Amino acid sequence: MTTILGIETSCDDTAAAVVSDGRIMRSNIVSSQTDLHAQFGGVFPEVASRAHVESISGIVNLALAEAGVSCEALDAIAVTQGPGLIGSLLVGINFAKGLALAADLPLLGINHLEGHIYSLWLTPDYREIEFPVLVLIVSGGHTELILMRGHGCYRRLGSTLDDAAGEAFDKVGRLLGLPFPGGPAIERTAITGDANAYDFPRARLEDSFDFSFSGLKTAVMREATVQPADRGHRGRGVEKRAKLRDDVNISDVAAAFQDALVDALVIKTVAAVERFGAREILLCGGVSANTLLREKLSAAANLPLRYPPLALCTDNAAMIAAAAHFRLREGLRSSLDFEARASWPLSENTYAD
Numbered sequence: 079m080t081t082i083l084g085i086e087t088s089c090d091d092t093a094a095a096v097v098s099d100g101r102i103m104r105s106n107i108v109s110s111q112t113d114l115h116a117q118f119g120g121v122f123p124e125v126a127s128r129a130h131v132e133s134i135s136g137i138v139n140l141a142l143a144e145a146g147v148s149c150e151a152l153d154a155i156a157v158t159q160g161p162g163l164i165g166s167l168l169v170g171i172n173f174a175k176g177l178a179l180a181a182d183l184p185l186l187g188i189n190h191l192e193g194h195i196y197s198l199w200l201t202p203d204y205r206e207i208e209f210p211v212l213v214l215i216v217s218g219g220h221t222e223l224i225l226m227r228g229h230g231c232y233r234r235l236g237s238t239l240d241d242a243a244g245e246a247f248d249k250v251g252r253l254l255g256l257p258f259p260g261g262p263a264i265e266r267t268a269i270t271g272d273a274n275a276y277d278f279p280r281a282r283l284e285d286s287f288d289f290s291f292s293g294l295k296t297a298v299m300r301e302a303t304v305q306p307a308d309r310g311h312r313g314r315g316v317e318k319r320a321k322l323r324d325d326v327n328i329s330d331v332a333a334a335f336q337d338a339l340v341d342a343l344v345i346k347t348v349a350a351v352e353r354f355g356a357r358e359i360l361l362c363g364g365v366s367a368n369t370l371l372r373e374k375l376s377a378a379a380n381l382p383l384r385y386p387p388l389a390l391c392t393d394n395a396a397m398i399a400a401a402a403h404f405r406l407r408e409g410l411r412s413s414l415d416f417e418a419r420a421s422w423p424l425s426e427n428t429y430a431d
């Protein structure tokens with residue numbers, strides 16, 4: 079049995095977990111900073127890295143204790159190397175390097191996106207995944223369509239040209255005066271809304287598997303707010319200053335926005351399935367917690383659809399340890415002087431044909 083300690087600090091969650099054989103979760107601790115960032119309406123990098131520094135040691139110790147595993151019983155340490163906020167990444171990386179050096183253990187720097195994919199290997203009712211699979215990663219920082227032909231074999235088919243899906247949820251949530259993060263808040267608010275109340279655009283970018291959500295965000299702004307341009311504001315970030323119209327029904331806007339965004343994701347994913355002949359669809363990342371997305375994708379694609387249990391949709395360290403298991407199995411490991419990477423395309427992490 080191979081047992082790996084995973085550490086994840088790429089954004090605003092400090093997380094550590096112990097996973098055996100890439101499948102068996104022995105502990106999974108996540109210390110969320112959401113309340114800390116809610117006052118800013120988004121993640122504040124400096125605040126995030128300070129909070130990581132304060133909690134990393136306690137979280138790692140808790141993960142080991144809960145798993146009933148000592149450092150000597152570990153086979154390796156895995157840590158998120160990127161993409162993410164540099165200041166946040168560095169806290170986890172430096173801690174992992176110190177631990178690996180002290181305990182004389184192999185260290186693996188893992189791509190956060192590869193981690194999200196391997197959250198699918200941690201489902202309680204796991205049965206063997208049949209490659210090739212089409213992966214839709216939808217999170218606060220990423221929207222990627224990946225063709226995965228086997229372990230460590232990634233081909234990017236498309237990604238977002240502007241906002242990530244979760245980012246669009248967060249921005250529209252802020253616009254509607256909902257709490258951060260916007261995704262779960264919009265989903266809750268949309269329950270009582272009418273998705274047909276507005277006809278928001280589903281960007282289609284013909285002959286491409288790329289996504290674009292800025293047009294949708296602008297359309298929501300136009301319908302729901304007193305336009306900043308009318309009030310003398312122009313340029314980026316206007317949604318932060320936009321004022322909600324008095325007569326707007328927030329539930330209807332939330333429902334129509336969610337419906338349009340989900341449709342855009344589903345249309346591209348189904349087109350990619352048809353083009354590349356995938357046998358299954360893997361949905362992962364924070365936005366994969368969205369029920370409408372799960373339902374619509376499942377209905378539209380004539381294929382098995384997998385998504386992680388709710389606790390593993392958003393950032394966690396179990397997924398990092400799981401991804402590391404399959405790399406370690408191939409004899410891969412990182413040198414102790416690797417650097418954090420703010421951006422890091424998953425295709426660069428391909429280690430098998």
Ligand code: KG4
Nearest residue numbers: 217218219244259261262364365368392393
């Ligand atoms: O994967 P994640 O925890 O962090 C990143 O790597 O970005 O994803 C966080 C994102 C946030 O933008 C949040 O609004 C979104 O996932 N999210 C959701 C839901 N739960 C979280 N979006 C839509 N519906 C949800 N239920």
Ligand code: ZN
Nearest residue numbers: 217364392393
């Ligand atoms: Zn993530």
